[in-house]
Amino acid sequence: MAQDHRARQYASTHQRIYDAAMELFTELGYEEVPISRLASAAGVSVQTFYAHYAGKDELIMALPERADVDALIASVPADRPLRERTSSAILGFVRGLSGDRYADALARWRLIARTARLRYRAAEYERATAQLFLDSLGVAADPAATVVVTAHLSAYTQALLRWGESGGELALAAVVEEALDALRGL
Structure with missing residues (x-):
């Protein structure tokens, strides 16, 4: 008690x-x-x-919990290609944000977008989050997988910054989808 x-x-x-x-x-x-x-x-x-x-x-900056990343990864069928598993997990998270969690994320990313120091720190958190994804996917030792996952997390961070800069005027899921779709053309 x-x-x-x-x-x-x-x-x-x-x-x-x-x-x-x-x-x-x-x-x-x-x-x-x-x-x-x-x-x-x-x-x-x-x-x-x-x-x-x-x-x-x-x-302001918050790393996801390992269990949350594991749950996101587990929500995507393991037989899907790595790119699809990574982007689907990211989009699943974004689409699950609502209410206070959505408002809080917007407030944080508005602040991050307008603060140079926090924009720089966002890259550190992006790399740490990518490592959580790599570990959860079981591909941390694979150099090609590292490129795929870190590219997806970088696109995600850029989308969050764009969303924050817009003050929430842009739809979060649409901005994230656009950023992740840009990777498919590479």
Whole structure:
């Protein structure tokens, strides 16, 4: 029982920090908000902020969980070609975003698209996500598979940036499909 209470309290504080940060980033700009101001706005100490997030970048950038990637990959028949499995998994994720998760993704990618530092960091997260895909697909040691998967994740990141830049005016699934379709012509 006490552990459940601690977990709920941790999750509540985590969300409160995130919400305060997004509000400040939207109002003042990402680069203009120091961690001390984020912590104060969330009603926590700087030490508590760091207990929840490694830094501001990690507050915005989020790697998928391995189990989530495994589930996406498992949702596509294993007998399909690697390109199709990868693009179908990505599109499955995008099409599954709705409600608060969709709004949150848009807010994050709007911020990433307009912040040079975060655009740069997005490439790091893209590579780490590609590695999760490669591991889940069981092809991490295959150089050709690495090219295919990383190209798909790069196209996906570019689509997210374009979507963020549009402020959500462009339909996310359509932008992602367009980016992934561009790979077929190569």
